[in-house]
Amino acid sequence: MNVPRTDFQRLHLCPSKNARIRVIQVRDKEFEVYISDEQIQSAILEVSARLNADYTDKNPLFICVLNGAFMFFSDLLKHFNGNCEVGFIKATSYEGMQSTGEVQFQESGILAMEGRDVIVVEDIVDTGKTLHKLYAYLSKYTPKSVRVCTLLFKKEAYKESLPIDYVCFETENKFLLGYGLDYDGLGRNLSEVYILKD
Numbered sequence: 001m002n003v004p005r006t007d008f009q010r011l012h013l014c015p016s017k018n019a020r021i022r023v024i025q026v027r028d029k030e031f032e033v034y035i036s037d038e039q040i041q042s043a044i045l046e047v048s049a050r051l052n053a054d055y056t057d058k059n060p061l062f063i064c065v066l067n068g069a070f071m072f073f074s075d076l077l078k079h080f081n082g083n084c085e086v087g088f089i090k091a092t093s094y095e096g097m098q099s100t101g102e103v104q105f106q107e108s109g110i111l112a113m114e115g116r117d118v119i120v121v122e123d124i125v126d127t128g129k130t131l132h133k134l135y136a137y138l139s140k141y142t143p144k145s146v147r148v149c150t151l152l153f154k155k156e157a158y159k160e161s162l163p164i165d166y167v168c169f170e171t172e173n174k175f176l177l178g179y180g181l182d183y184d185g186l187g188r189n190l191s192e193v194y195i196l197k198d
């Protein structure tokens, strides 16, 4: 179906769209825009150019770490030029604004990883605990290689030594929301990344 260009532009200028809201309240907290829709999409273009250069002919397996990475995963993969497969794994470690310290994984279907080039796609790397445990979990399936691609990286909070290969944004060490990231289950649908107001 052809979408007329004028309609497309009008949608993007709609004043009620999230992009026009600078400060929002979610439950008991206020958040303000930190990274705009446009900045996210242009960083995704840059990272996907690097992924294309490194993986176009390798038929990689992209693994989306749910729930947080769903939006980033979908926007990122639209720019991948070669053949690829996708897989989904659910990681649970946060409650409200605190990491519970325990990380659990639940696969959706069978992830055929043996001998494959795997790219783990994350919404955010904070302490790195989730990633560290996920890496150990995935290694059991003997993939050929595992690299990490994340939208956000709280470099100051990072306590692990695993390299974070593809990063869209290094951020402040504050609580972030939107574009997949939640506060107590809410805010994942926002098209921009918000930061907790002081």
Ligand code: IMP
Residues within 6 Å of the ligand: 068, 093, 094, 099, 122, 123, 124, 125, 126, 127, 128, 129, 130, 131, 174, 175, 176, 177, 181, 182, 183
């Ligand atoms: P880590 O194990 O400390 O690296 O935390 C990883 C997971 O915690 C991420 O994949 C997110 O789901 C969640 N998380 C970490 N920081 C934030 C944040 O600022 N906002 C929302 N979720 C976060």
Ligand code: MG
Residues within 6 Å of the ligand: 065, 066, 067, 068, 069, 091, 122, 123, 124
């Ligand atoms: Mg996550």
